[in-house]
Amino acid sequence: MQPQAPDAPLPDPMAAWLRHLESNRRYSPHTLDGYRRELRFLIELAERAKLPLDKLGNGHIRQFVARLHAQGRGPRSLARTLAAWRGFYQWWAPTIGLAGNPVAGVRAPKAPRGLPKALSVEQTQALLDRAPAKVATEPAALRDQAMFELLYSSGLRLSELVGLDLRYTRSAEHESRGWLSLEEAEVIVLGKGGKRRSVPVGQAALAALRRWIDVREQLAPPAASADDAAALFLGARGRRISPRVVQLQLARIAQAAGLPTHVHPHVLRHSFASHVLQSAQDLRAVQEMLGHANISTTQIYTRLDFQHLARAYDQAHPRAGRKS
Template sequence: MNTDDASLVEKYLEYVRVEKRLAARTVELYALDLGKLSANAAKLSVALVEVKNNHIRRWVAQMHSGGRSGRGIALILSGWRGFYTWLGRQGLVSSNPVQDVRSPKAPKPLPKALAVDDAVQFADFESDDNAWLEARDAAMVELLYGSGLRVGELVGLDVVAGKDAKGWVDLQAAEAHVLGKGSKRRTVPVGKTALEALTRWLELRGPLGTATGAPTAATQADAAAALFTGRNGTRLTAQSVWQRLKRRSQLAGLNTPVHPHMLRHSFASHVLQSSGDLRAVQELLGHANITTTQVYTRLDFQHLAKAYDAAHPRARLRTPKKD
């Protein structure tokens, strides 16, 4: 790094340290990123104020090919972009060479879904909780896994349909009516096992939706309306569902903690594995765009690939014959 470049970097770091009051660790990371920038520029014998857009793009490509993650590159670019914004305010550069440069997109991780056996084991599990809690949790699991509901849709369900109800379950028609993302309503089928679990829960739930039958006056109206409630009579929250499922998965002996969206992913993956009908899965999940649903085809392919590797004679690795 030449003297002029080193001076500019030092002044900028002083600026973010004193005027922007960034944390010491953040300033250290900025210094490391600007050190990379200076080293790249020095290799080309280019001063930092003379760096162009094509230089930045070349260095991004080099970082990407070198194995740096898209997120890591994005953080580095953010530091560089801030530096050149500051140089522009000082009148030292006419444009920001990093302004329209984006990091390579990181591959989207596959949704986490349970294997069929694990999902069934989880759904069939009966805890040692009192009958009221066990019936409620079993009904929740059956709706999340059996109908692919989002946790927000689940906790928004009321006992009966009404003008103010976000959603409800029609036991006679075996259908759940839910209010999904974007305030879009959809109807999904409710399976026999889920209907049985819901029927048992409603028998034990009580008219006021509490384990004790004595909610406070402030919670009485909501307790009477909500399908799933806590022991104190208030509508069950999404956070409480997360906690209950995590606990249930540990008690059931599963290797991974289960959360509500994992059951939704499992529902979609298992229906797709059995039917191959992507459009039907899209409708059941309430996805506005089928590209959102297509991620489950990758899960389905993984399932097929494992079956192929296990069953097809040409997929089995063979030990090469020695000469």
């Protein structure tokens, strides 16, 4: 099933909810686009059932989820769908006098929880050594080096990276959601749920950032919008870099480095968490740096750490049973 055409206008209540999330909750454009897609699925399903949105009940929502699941939507995808629908009705229901939220209590099928993919320290080093600034001085190459060093140094989400400003900016046209502080060697980011946190930046990333900032103006157009003018990382046309460009550049460099797995930005976040936990053994500190609301989310990295210890045991212990 495909949602409504992406350019079709949303019903007024849905459009108003998205504006509320943007202006009052400071949700990122990436998150809002995802919610917009999920709301279009709800419209499509309601139209097929020949019911207006305010007449949908809990049973209808369960049927919709079952239909999407049968069509191949996985548990994680359905969980995102339900989060969007639930959030919309939670905001809208009181304004029109609905007795309750029809999405309340509806859960996506459980997914087997796999381990996050993380690179080894050696693989991460090979990737960052392969980044183009090692062999080039063009602005785009220096930008890529700075982005990838920062992703690994600070464990940022992709949306947090592209949302960074060069420095804190506040004007009538633009206010920073996240920004770099070279003086304090940290980035301040706005994470999930509108929660702001400060994350330290390592020396290698700071050096790469300074090299990029020295040439950043070469990509900055003279008549940029307030948002683009404030952005830390710029694309080829001088606009704030898009998540897709970051993904493509990282995948290309990882392939050139000969890494055996597909590398996307979140792999560097996972690698950061795994390597810091292996070194410091401080789960609470890793939780704070990643911006996890619940420490149980962070605890999955202890399983990665155990895998690392198990491999070391197999390789080193005389009674591990390895054949020479």
